[in-house]
Amino acid sequence: MKRTAVIMAGGSGERFWPMSRRTQPKQLLYLTSKDQTMIEETIARIAPIVAPEDIFIVTGEVLLPVMRSMPLGIPPENIIAEPLKRNTAPCIALAAALLAERYAEQGIPATDISMAVLAADHFISAPDLFCRTADAAFSAAEATGSLVTLGITPTRPETGYGYIETAGETRAELEAEPVVSFQEKPSADRAQEFLDAGKFLWNSGMFFWRVDAVINGIAQHLPEIGSSIDALRGALHGHTRDLPEGAPAGTREIFATMPDISIDYGLMERADNVAVVRAIFPWDDVGSWDALPRVFNADEHGNIALGESIIIDSNNCVVVNSNADQSTTVAVVGLDNIVVVTTPHGVLVCPANRAQDVKKVVQALQSKPGGEKFL
């Protein structure tokens, strides 16, 4: 079985403004590590069980040249662009078509290719535990042809994630188990119920399946996309190692006809051969600035400080100074639960529980004359 990994790296990273920019979204930030960008961490994490030439990245056309110029250690022809910004289902269809064609050139049929779908911008400590989890998920997907998702044992009543309901049976560690239902992002009350019930897992957005299984699943449950997979394969046939400046030739027209739908909603919630493996690694999707205290060890006052700073009489603050040359300091005095981020082009200050609203800043800058230059 040929194991491959597809890293979805199309994010535009507005939630980490001002550090993230259109040409430097979250996955290209040194956010959770001083030594590696998040996408480099993602590649390093899967590399023990997937060879570099079998690791792929799907990104947007703006980021394609940026990513290909980075020393990521994978072949540049393994980095491709979506022709249009779409939700995950079209992206995964494109990736599955690429893999089917690429490995067909080597005589490997889709039934013999397994595929991990990974996010480029999640925080996962304990890479060894990640590899053990991924190996188990690969094995389950390869053996049964099922669509395997990774579930995360919840640690708080989070309303920002979807949930996976299991039967709640006692299982061996890393044993795949059936999914009873998928649950959309819940209300606060419902999230607490999920947490208390003990049989709900966070939907991590990471998947493992055989290429034939995902193509068949899309054909059955998402025919508006499934009907285009042959066309995508046709466009890619003989061109799986092209290095176009944008998306693969011929894919734009095909993509334009596809519905903008997530793989969770379009496939996972509809299919009956879905299984979940409970991840054994600590995980955070690092969705906004207020996630940093979960990722880093806060000091005794609950503060996280990255970069040159002075923190006085303050508690539970996130202070990020990304002026790389350390020519600027950030001083906070007397603050509680405040996020302060400074970069050469922008300063953000907001309460931690408003960190999601940095999107409003990005929107305001988009509509303000001259505001684009700060994005």
Add this chain to the structure above:
Amino acid sequence: MKRTAVIMAGGSGERFWPMSRRTQPKQLLYLTSKDQTMIEETIARIAPIVAPEDIFIVTGEVLLPVMRSMPLGIPPENIIAEPLKRNTAPCIALAAALLAERYAEQGIPATDISMAVLAADHFISAPDLFCRTADAAFSAAEATGSLVTLGITPTRPETGYGYIETAGETRAELEAEPVVSFQEKPSADRAQEFLDAGKFLWNSGMFFWRVDAVINGIAQHLPEIGSSIDALRGALHGHTRDLPEGAPAGTREIFATMPDISIDYGLMERADNVAVVRAIFPWDDVGSWDALPRVFNADEHGNIALGESIIIDSNNCVVVNSNADQSTTVAVVGLDNIVVVTTPHGVLVCPANRAQDVKKVVQALQSKPGGEKFL
């Protein structure tokens, strides 16, 4: 009568970090006007009633070259440095000695020179009302030889200022009246009593007197300083238009013997020929960042924004972006009563009621290895 003005501009401006720096303290900031620094505003305000060649600045040795290189419109030899950082009494003694000697060269005796002592960093709108007030104070000081201070009608129970007690009698506008007592900075309760009583004024730190009157007053009430005035005059004799790189030659040794005392405490509280003129202009000493909403017109949410910024869902905030090239924006979301100031070398974030504590930031930077470069 020769009217002169002495602007005391020795402040080190720590309270406006990061905008203020050692070589650019508050008086050299474009803080209350986009077009003029505070010292330029001070000069422009008194210029209608004192000729440029009769306006003097006393500053510190660090700032002397900076100020002399500025196009302030007064002769560079009218800008002198104190040899040591001292409270106001030695500074005023030096200024009085300089004026006595400078105008003696023109045959004008000290009895024929009146002297306004002004701060370089106060906010005064309505310059016409300032001139009317200053003219009245000059006239009172010139006619009677009394020591005239400007009192400000209080608008809030401020605990940060000293107060002047008057008899509370009804007077004609701008009529000088006797001072009953000087009161140190009061407690909050006492400040409220002062406000309610209606006969207390804020001590503005601006004075008007004849040069002979202040020299005689210092001789009588501050003999430790008065005994040195002749020595200061001796050092300055024939050298009142020198342009030394530091303090006037020979003054350092004299200054070193003087007590570090304020003119309020050393002279005004002790003398019996003290009068006060109630200022008719709006005034603020702009003591810290949280003063800006008193100086500028806040928007309907109570916010003050200077420079490029995005303010969302916030109230009563002070947002100052002094990156002159507008390459940086400052975005605040969901904040109340917060001060945010950004400059190329520093970002400050604190609650408005902690704005005084920026001193703690300066102290922390002074003691932190490498911190000096942010000051």
